[in-house]
Amino acid sequence: MQSPCLKKVTELCLSACWPDPLHKQSEEHHRTISDSGSTSAACRRDFAATTSSSIFPNTEFTNHESLPSLQESFTDFTKVYSKYHETEQVDQIRAKEYSHLSQSNHTCLDYIGIGLFSSSQLHKHESSPQVSSDFPFFSVSYKTGSLKTQLLHGGQESELESAMSNRIMEFLNISANDYSMVFTANRTSAFKLVAESYPFKTSRKLLTVYDYESEAVEGMINSSEKRGAKVMAAEFSWPRLRIQSAKLRKMVVSKRKKKKKRGLFVFPVHSRITGSRYPYVWMTMAQENGWHVLVDACALGPKDMDSFGLSLFQPDFLISSFYKICGENPSGFACLFVKKSVVSVLEISTSTGIVNLVPAKQLLQIAGDSSGTDTELEQICRLGMQLDALGTASSFSGLISNHTTQATRLKQERSERAEEAANWEEIETSSEIWSSEKHANLMKDENSRSSGNGDLEVVCRGLDLVDSLGLMMITNRARYLINWLVSSLRKLKHPNSEGIPLVKIYGPKIKFDRGPALAFNVYDWKGEKVEPILIQKLADRNNISLSYGFLHHIWFSDKYTDEKRRILEKREGGVKGTGANKFKAKSDLGITVVTAALGFLTNFEDVYRLWAFVAQFLDADFVEKERWRYTALNQKTVEV
Known part of the structure; x- marks a missing residue:
């Protein structure tokens, strides 16, 4: 059932999907792009048709059993997708490096x-008594x-x-010659930093x-408005939620001939909620019409920057x-890249x-290692107090404090243990990142290594594994x-004469180049929407996040006027649509949806489990049964 065009379209996609809109090519190159683009379009249609006709053909499911x-x-x-077997390397990596996903049945x-990291990288070494495994x-x-x-001037950057x-700039293919970077606490912080520094008085x-x-965007809008910005937003046509091109073009294109910077154009490449992908030509159009462009790459897949x-x-x-570990530790940081030629404005x-990145385990290791110097031990005391004062990671501060109180005792024991310490040729450490060159040289090949010129090279095994898989395997x-998943969800219908679909999907349906994100709602047999927050809670009880x-x-x-009245809802805490709040009042009308996002480690069992969970809503009493079960379990817990 596999389309013979699928392999060819994959090879053509990078060159033909988004042809270069900035430069004039030769006629021969134009013909090549045109021919490949035509073939690409045909194969995309063939892919969609094959998926629609081959996933449970001529079948509708009205009972979850x-x-x-x-x-x-x-x-x-x-x-249907015979080439899925070519991605088995991902399953091997998941089993070896992220075993917690299978062990927890999550x-x-x-x-x-x-x-950034793999789970095995965290758990490979035995944890020290003072440090928990997570x-x-x-x-x-x-x-x-x-x-x-x-x-402009930077700061004292740690090793x-x-x-x-x-490592991150290498992974994203971003040149340090063209861009400067800062670490931020999260995506919201990065957007707010731009809003508070952008010259809205002139642009x-x-x-x-x-x-x-x-x-993140709401935070940017609020900060920008306070600084005098005029806020505008693209609109999306119902029901496919495609960009309203005519309206956006009118906002982007300048009628003035003078090339004056008009403002900041914030472009997300594709929606992290619906999976809609947007033509890159909007960036070109914005640049040509005097806009500064901010690209939100947070929804891009692991190799999409390629x-x-x-x-x-x-x-x-x-x-x-970037987060730390898939399915286990989603904390992390964001990176804000600024083009060096723009910093002056x-x-x-x-x-x-x-934010600064603080190598917590390095401090703990030095404190517990009698071979550390007096200077290192004094630094632990000083850094421990500084971190405690900052309130950085309370558990971290507490652990540092425990170790700093041992500094004097460790120094006294140094002479007694000097001979033993000298024989420690092979050191097994639980630290994942080391910024001390001496300790980095002791590491073999696990978590950090010296680049040969004294600089530390961090091993982010999560990024390394993604690099080993490559763009094509991850994307396919x-x-x-x-x-x-989209096709299978659409096969679920209520067992009544009207055949009401159980699931409503927003944005692109079956599509070759849709993003790996899905927005949907579940409707009961009467056509009433089941609240998304309830679905989320019930899914969580089934180990589906x-x-x-x-x-x-x-x-x-x-x-679609009647449909508009029926489905639009008001966001909680919305404002009235008068005066200066007219823009916000308009954005307060929308649709609350359930969302699912597929990562590069997602396997077939994950999407099947989601499908089977959603299918349970075909049972008209499913929600009531779950509510009764939940209440009963809670009562039992209280009695015990």
Whole structure:
């Protein structure tokens, strides 16, 4: 059942999906792009048609007990997507490096991003008595100051921070010659830093392209408005939620001939909620019409930057985020990249959000290692007190304090243990990141290594594994899984004469180049929506982590007027649509949805489990049964 075009379209996609809009090519090159683009379009259509007709053909499921088993479904899945077997390396990596996902029987579909480390990297060594096995590789501490000053003059960057920034820029293919980078506490902090430093007095407008409510974008809007910005937003046509091109073009294109900077254009590449991908030509159009461009790359897949064409578009700002370990530790940080040629236009502002990376385990290891020098032990005492004063990672501060109180005792024991310490040729350490060159040289090949010139090179095994898989394998795997899930969810129908669909999907349906994210709602047999937060809670009880979001800026044509009245809802805490709040009042109308995000480690069992869970809502009494069961369990717990 596999389309013969699928392999060819994959090879053509990078060159033909987004042809270079900036440069004039020769006629021969134009013909090549045109021919490959035509073939690509045909293969995309063929892929969608094959998926629609081959996933449970001529079948509708009206009872959750009638669903085929996991094994039966997987067999049919691999018949449709025969090349899925070529992604078995991902399953091997998942089993070896992220075994907790299988051992806990947990399906993690509630966030999107890029993981720095693998689970095995954390748990490979026996933990020290003082440090729990889930102790983070590093902590962060906030620092105040101006973003512009930080970018122009920098600060005292630790060896850890330097090594980490080098690794991330290498992973994202970002040149240090063109961009400067700062670590921020999270995505929201990065957006706010730009808003507080951007010259809205001279470049008045802020234009965003988001089909969903984003805490980070809302924070940017609020900060920008306070500084005098005029806020605008793209709208999305119902029902497919495609960009309203005519309206956006009118906002982007300048009628003035003079090339004056108009403001900040914030472009997310694709929606982290609906999976909609947006044409890159909007960035080109914005740049040509005097806008500074901020690219939100937080929703990009682990290797999507390889196909982004950063050298072609050269955005003025780029934001990306990283978490620590998939399915186990989603904490982490964000990275704000600023084009060096743009730094001079920023304004000095005192803001928060920039952070330092603190190598926690290094301090603990030195404190527990009698071979540490007096200077190192004194540094532990000093750094421990500083971190405690900052309130950085309370558990971390407490552990540091425990070790610093031992500093004097360790120094007294030094002479007695000097001979023993000298014989420690092989040191097995639980530390994942070391910024001491001496300790880095003792490491063999596990968690950090010397680059040969004294600089520390951080081993982020999560990133290394992604690099080993490559763009094509990761993209193809996600494409097969997300399209199977969409197709299968649409096969669920209530067992009544009307045949009401159980699931409503928002944004793209079955599509070759849709993103690995899904927004949907579940409806009962009466056609009433089941609240997304309830679905999230019930899914959590089934060891499936989902999230929910709010779609907004939706535009309805006249023929959807009745549907607009029926489905739009008001966001809690919304404002009245008068005066200066008219823009906010409009964005307060939208649709609350359940969301699922597929990562590069997602396997078929994960999407099958979600499908089987949602199918349970075909039982008209499912919610009541779960509510009764939950109440009964709680009562039993209280009695015990």
